[in-house]
Amino acid sequence: MTDCNMVEAIRLALLEEMDRDATVVLLGEDVGRKGGVFKASEGLLDRFGAGRVVDTPISEIAIAGVAIGAAMMGLRPVAEFQFADYLHPAYDQLVSQAATMRWRSVGTWGVPVVFRAPFGAVNGGGVYHSQSPEAPYCHTPGLKVVAPSTPRDAHGLLKAAIRDDDPVVFFEHKRNYRTLREDVGGNDDVLRLGTARVDRNGDDVAVITYAGGVHLAREAADAVSSRDGIGVEILDLRTLAPLDHEAIARTVTKTGRALVLHEANRTMGVGAEVAAFVAEELFAELDAPVVRVGAADVHLTYNAVEQAAALPSVDGVAGAIRRLAHY
Amino acid sequence: MTDCNMVEAIRLALLEEMDRDATVVLLGEDVGRKGGVFKASEGLLDRFGAGRVVDTPISEIAIAGVAIGAAMMGLRPVAEFQFADYLHPAYDQLVSQAATMRWRSVGTWGVPVVFRAPFGAVNGGGVYHSQSPEAPYCHTPGLKVVAPSTPRDAHGLLKAAIRDDDPVVFFEHKRNYRTLREDVGGNDDVLRLGTARVDRNGDDVAVITYAGGVHLAREAADAVSSRDGIGVEILDLRTLAPLDHEAIARTVTKTGRALVLHEANRTMGVGAEVAAFVAEELFAELDAPVVRVGAADVHLTYNAVEQAAALPSVDGVAGAIRRLAHY
Amino acid sequence: MDADRLREVHRLATLTRAVDERLWALSRQGRAGFVLTGRGHELAQIATAMSLRVGVDSAWLYYRDLGVALTMGVTPHEVFLGALGKADDPHSGGRQLTAHFSSRALRIGSVSSEVAGHLPHAVGAAYAHRVLGDGGVAVCWFGDGAASEGATHEAMNFAGVHRLPVVFVCENNGLAISVPLSLQMAAPVAARAAGYGMPGLTVDGTDVDRVWAAASDAMDRARAGEGPTLLEVGVPRMLAHSSQDDESYRTDEERAALVAADPLVALRRRLVDEGVLSQDDVDAEIASTAESVRDDAHRALDAPDPTPDRLHRWLYA
Amino acid sequence: MDADRLREVHRLATLTRAVDERLWALSRQGRAGFVLTGRGHELAQIATAMSLRVGVDSAWLYYRDLGVALTMGVTPHEVFLGALGKADDPHSGGRQLTAHFSSRALRIGSVSSEVAGHLPHAVGAAYAHRVLGDGGVAVCWFGDGAASEGATHEAMNFAGVHRLPVVFVCENNGLAISVPLSLQMAAPVAARAAGYGMPGLTVDGTDVDRVWAAASDAMDRARAGEGPTLLEVGVPRMLAHSSQDDESYRTDEERAALVAADPLVALRRRLVDEGVLSQDDVDAEIASTAESVRDDAHRALDAPDPTPDRLHRWLYA
Numbered sequence A, B: 001m002t003d004c005n006m007v008e009a010i011r012l013a014l015l016e017e018m019d020r021d022a023t024v025v026l027l028g029e030d031v032g033r034k035g036g037v038f039k040a041s042e043g044l045l046d047r048f049g050a051g052r053v054v055d056t057p058i059s060e061i062a063i064a065g066v067a068i069g070a071a072m073m074g075l076r077p078v079a080e081f082q083f084a085d086y087l088h089p090a091y092d093q094l095v096s097q098a099a100t101m102r103w104r105s106v107g108t109w110g111v112p113v114v115f116r117a118p119f120g121a122v123n124g125g126g127v128y129h130s131q132s133p134e135a136p137y138c139h140t141p142g143l144k145v146v147a148p149s150t151p152r153d154a155h156g157l158l159k160a161a162i163r164d165d166d167p168v169v170f171f172e173h174k175r176n177y178r179t180l181r182e183d184v185g186g187n188d189d190v191l192r193l194g195t196a197r198v199d200r201n202g203d204d205v206a207v208i209t210y211a212g213g214v215h216l217a218r219e220a221a222d223a224v225s226s227r228d229g230i231g232v233e234i235l236d237l238r239t240l241a242p243l244d245h246e247a248i249a250r251t252v253t254k255t256g257r258a259l260v261l262h263e264a265n266r267t268m269g270v271g272a273e274v275a276a277f278v279a280e281e282l283f284a285e286l287d288a289p290v291v292r293v294g295a296a297d298v299h300l301t302y303n304a305v306e307q308a309a310a311l312p313s314v315d316g317v318a319g320a321i322r323r324l325a326h327y
Numbered sequence C, D: 001m002d003a004d005r006l007r008e009v010h011r012l013a014t015l016t017r018a019v020d021e022r023l024w025a026l027s028r029q030g031r032a033g034f035v036l037t038g039r040g041h042e043l044a045q046i047a048t049a050m051s052l053r054v055g056v057d058s059a060w061l062y063y064r065d066l067g068v069a070l071t072m073g074v075t076p077h078e079v080f081l082g083a084l085g086k087a088d089d090p091h092s093g094g095r096q097l098t099a100h101f102s103s104r105a106l107r108i109g110s111v112s113s114e115v116a117g118h119l120p121h122a123v124g125a126a127y128a129h130r131v132l133g134d135g136g137v138a139v140c141w142f143g144d145g146a147a148s149e150g151a152t153h154e155a156m157n158f159a160g161v162h163r164l165p166v167v168f169v170c171e172n173n174g175l176a177i178s179v180p181l182s183l184q185m186a187a188p189v190a191a192r193a194a195g196y197g198m199p200g201l202t203v204d205g206t207d208v209d210r211v212w213a214a215a216s217d218a219m220d221r222a223r224a225g226e227g228p229t230l231l232e233v234g235v236p237r238m239l240a241h242s243s244q245d246d247e248s249y250r251t252d253e254e255r256a257a258l259v260a261a262d263p264l265v266a267l268r269r270r271l272v273d274e275g276v277l278s279q280d281d282v283d284a285e286i287a288s289t290a291e292s293v294r295d296d297a298h299r300a301l302d303a304p305d306p307t308p309d310r311l312h313r314w315l316y317a
């Protein structure tokens, strides 16, 4: 049993998997000498050497593409993108190359790469260190997308992602890196991709969310349960592609009222998919319209005022839960 | 009055706008000497010269980025991406640069660029000449996204896009380039971005769609009206961002039954946003769940069998309409 | 090149040309959907491909590399299965366009239609060859057009920094579809090499001896741990870019001149002159190849199409 | 450089340094969120910026270019408004990080935090300068790290093909955050220029005369229609990458050596030695600058924060 915050949990997962399997390698900007700008790979260069921990030039196409080619030849690379915002220059390699490789070669070539991407808003990050760009990867057949909310999930899911034979885009919310500690289990605590987790049980309203949204949901759930006696069920999706439709159906069937929450801007976010699924497949179960809460459809700012105004807030989520409960 | 197919309509719009405004320039791969692989710029190099019609190297980052910088300095570039699939290498320039420019410079710098992108499946195109990648651009604040279905709309909307002061991603379905001719109007027939169009009136089921989907919807509507007497209303969204919510509300309120249709793969497509909007805002108007029809969540193939199996079909759409009508 | 090797080049070039011609015939008949071939590039393709050890070195081709594939052991029948979009095509099961090869046994990475998308993969493979110590060299072919892509720069720079075992072969035919070299770059492709700390050479791609020598040297350097090489071979693009290209940007005279200067015809003339082959040998080779290739194509025409039930197959492991 | 210019360089460098120091103080106080400055780069920034005509030429800066901005006429007060995220910051209204400038009057394109994202914009601007005939030259600054990006390659290649009026200035400080040059590239940045058909020069970026001469030549070439130039200036990065960087990858000795070799101190020594300025002049300049800059910062601290009601403003025209 190891007590970790989320970034430590990620580092531990990397370390354990690199220890276990000599084909696991790490590459990215500043992952070596500096141990990553968030310290997710601290000490790994010393432990595994420059052959397996590669400080790359600032070239995201190469980071992704080199990882893909290396994976095809037998390695299991973990490619770190310093900020999820910098996945964009490599977008083509992810959606047109990694995602299509196995499919287009009728199973000949697999791409067991994990694309790690710290995402989400932190104070003062501005538009290039705050983005939540997970949606398009969820629209891309052939990719898996993971976004854990807790140290334990981060550890177990990253290990699963590394062992997975397909490309996985792994989003880590920067704000959650150091906020919470918990026992993350040991070397064999590998979780299964594609499974949501009921983070909290409740009967009245379901909040379906992931990553940073889980923590927001917890605060909002506390507020409405103590003040209004509303029982909130929180479903942490954990994997965004493929979605765990059964778990979503269970929570919606149980509560009849569903709110989908994420930090990405609202229009065309993952919430749209979840809401559309619920509206189409669980129409008869719904006692109220499925509600989406996400960031405003704007960019995020360096200044705190505009950033706070753009992001979903505890009050905003609590208000939406109340309106749903009383619909 | 000019009778045109869609690609001729696009060429005409380019020609008229370049005639009208000397700051309109064209750049892209093969747009000059060859007149574009689809001939959308045929003859324009001869007419306007190599200063304003630029055959670029194969470098999509530069095509997008040069257009952005040139726009900031006073030009109104139309940047052609040979296939929408090749927008991906330039993704960063569109979503992190063009989309944020005005916002991040508090109005100082605008980016009046049209990013033209022939999209959608044609026979034998395979995974790199068939993609429908419009969804992520609709998720990006600061961009406008247009996808016309007819020659007249293509003409009037492209002119509007060129005159617009913001970046517009303009998707043209390749399959519609030469299928239909109509009068596209004259130099002054500039349409308004952001407005949907009722393509066909009907009382029973609304099909909300765009681009290639409109033609599929027409065929399916013909089938169900003649065989089943179901009155289908077709709403052509035309602009995907910003969505015309009023028009969607009108057609859903009128019919109480809505089907969202597109050729992009279903999960996380534009249909998710439309369905989620309908489910949340028009819950009380719905007599049946809002249904989505899109391509299967796979890639498109060179061989015709798999491609046809993946794409939405007239029969599939007609069947979905019938089920909705009888829900 | 010694006489045996030259005869092998001739055999492979004759085969490549025969397959090429058959593919265009299938396209004209409306049977093959989208055909791209390397007519004029063959000798350079074959001579470079002959320098690698099949199954040890990894090969990263682009869509025009029919000659590379046939040299490495892809069969004409497989090519036709692919061109016709057949289920039994082992390379893509008919999912990808003509000549989009992929083979684990031959260590050919999956070709994508996307220009330059594979260069970073080749570099990643070279990195894996080193980490795994499997002795492989990654060989990567691409066109002059691909040289302008950001992916190409990032890949070459990465290879240079880590002195990886990779050989970059640029088949410079002077055109990216219709765009001439003068609008693509202001210096030869090989002039880029210095900026990546690797040797860069420009070689006449119709001269098999020089191409073979340059490629062999580059392979030797890579195997000896001396890092990457950029080899630019000048070749003619004898045909249209693809079966969809009307070639409106070239005159009939330009095209006629290219056909007149066919490097395969020149090679045959030389081999006969030098006594490596007799004219009868050449004629016999052409005739027997044409026949076997016709058979291969016919068998492919009869092969089954894919079935819709495999729609979701191979999307995930 | 003549004595007047040298005094101007000194004035601007002193100003840049004073603003730089104040920014770090604000960061340590928790008032400015994210601070990056160019300590050690100033002389190169100032000497290159002095070669352009403000308002005619367009300027494409990166986040470290405080010295360029102050030379071009951005005021310290504006810098502080930005660093403190204030509504009245004319560059980004507090939306972007410190030193992310943007000005139509000065023709400074909007800085983005994204490495190399602006190089294609500079080239596009150069293209527009030519099409519009406005006589402008685009000048583009970036770090050694940016040189590895695909965007940089595509931008330089485009500029080379069209011989556009653009000057590329690479401020090579030997580090991309923690990654040393040896892991970034296998040849000098300037060695890339030949591949784009443009001249490439490497100049000591602490030598104002040489930088000024090289930049002026490059500007002259651009204005004369002779095309782009790549100018690489070697500079020290005296501080951490940013206020978020613990600099764990450098030793205390390395940092002390950088401070000891401060190019601004060396310049002052030289100017006093050469009689261009007296030590009293220097001291007075430092003192008065410190005072005015302190005032500028104070005024900025009192300025109003943005209000949430402008959330959607400037997203669209």
Ligand SMILES: Cc1ncc(C[n+]2csc(CCOP(=O)(O)OP(=O)(O)O)c2C)c(N)n1
Pocket (backbone or CB within 6 Å): B029, B058, B082, B086, B089, C064, C113, C114, C115, C116, C142, C143, C144, C145, C146, C147, C171, C173, C175, C176, C177, C237, C241
């Ligand atoms: C990223 C990308 N952009 C554009 C295209 C469209 N395209 C296909 S082939 C081609 C020309 C390639 O030229 P070159 O690399 O010289 O190869 P060649 O066909 O001449 O052998 C273009 C522009 C593409 N396939 N991929």
Ligand SMILES: Cc1ncc(C[n+]2csc(CCOP(=O)(O)OP(=O)(O)O)c2C)c(N)n1
Pocket (backbone or CB within 6 Å): A029, A058, A082, A086, A089, D064, D113, D114, D115, D116, D142, D143, D144, D145, D146, D147, D171, D173, D175, D176, D177, D237, D241
């Ligand atoms: C596209 C992109 N990738 C990664 C980053 C993260 N990042 C910010 S600054 C930096 C280092 C830049 O180094 P260099 O270009 O040499 O400039 P310097 O800071 O040394 O002046 C990195 C990796 C980024 N901002 N943009």
Ligand SMILES: [Mg+2]
Pocket (backbone or CB within 6 Å): C143, C144, C145, C171, C172, C173, C174, C175, C176, C177
């Ligand atoms: Mg070519």
Ligand SMILES: [Mg+2]
Pocket (backbone or CB within 6 Å): D143, D144, D145, D171, D172, D173, D174, D175, D176, D177
């Ligand atoms: Mg640097």
